[in-house]
Amino acid sequence: MTCVNCNRRGVTIKTTIGFQLPANQAELEAVFGKFAFHHLTEPLGSIEIDAPWPAKNIVAIHHPILPRQVEIHRFIAGPFRDAISRIAYACPDYKIVTCTGFVPRHKMHDPAKGLSLHSWGAAFDLNPSTNKYGQRDHDLPETLIKIFEERGFEWGGRWSTPDPMHFQAAKGGA
Numbered sequence: 001m002t003c004v005n006c007n008r009r010g011v012t013i014k015t016t017i018g019f020q021l022p023a024n025q026a027e028l029e030a031v032f033g034k035f036a037f038h039h040l041t042e043p044l045g046s047i048e049i050d051a052p053w054p055a056k057n058i059v060a061i062h063h064p065i066l067p068r069q070v071e072i073h074r075f076i077a078g079p080f081r082d083a084i085s086r087i088a089y090a091c092p093d094y095k096i097v098t099c100t101g102f103v104p105r106h107k108m109h110d111p112a113k114g115l116s117l118h119s120w121g122a123a124f125d126l127n128p129s130t131n132k133y134g135q136r137d138h139d140l141p142e143t144l145i146k147i148f149e150e151r152g153f154e155w156g157g158r159w160s161t162p163d164p165m166h167f168q169a170a171k172g173g174a
C-alpha cells in the first residue's frame with residue numbers, strides 16, 4: 001500500500017504503539033535509543049543531544065489542527081499522526097494552541113533529576129496553559145484523551161500527581 005503521509009510504497013504505518021511501554025530508563029533506552037548529551041546553561045535543566053541521534057530519530061509531524069510542527073520520536077509518529085487525524089474530526093471545537101514533543105531537558109527543568117521523556121521525543125504536552133501540572137482540572141475533551149489512550153499513549157492526567165497536559169509512550173515511572 002501507499003502511505004498518504006510519506007508517499008512511500010510498501011510502507012505500512014502503524015496506527016497504535018507496537019511495543020510494551022518502557023517502565024524505567026534502561027527499558028526506555030532499549031526502545032527509543034541511547035544518546036550522548038551535554039548540559040546547557042540556559043534555560044535551566046536543558047541539555048543538547050549530540051549528533052547524529054536527533055536527526056536519525058526525531059521526525060516532524062504537520063497537520064492543519066496543529067499550530068506548528070510537532071517533533072517526536074519516529075517510533076510513535078504513526079500513532080500520533082493517526083490520533084491527530086481522528087481528533088480533527090471527533091473534536092472539531094477543541095483548539096490546540098500549543099503542542100510540544102521533543103524538548104531535550106531534565107525532568108521539571110531540574111538538573112538534579114533524571115532526563116525527561118521529552119528528551120527522547122517519547123512524550124508531548126497539549127495546551128499547558130489550561131492543563132497545568134499538578135491540577136485535576138483540565139480542558140481536554142474525554143474523546144481526545146480516549147483517542148490517544150486507544151493508540152497506546154499514557155495520559156498524565158490519571159497520575160496521583162496529575163499532569164493533564166502530558167501524554168507519553170512509557171509507563172508513569174519511566
Ligand SMILES: [Zn+2]
Nearest residue numbers: 123124125166
Ligand atoms: Zn510533558
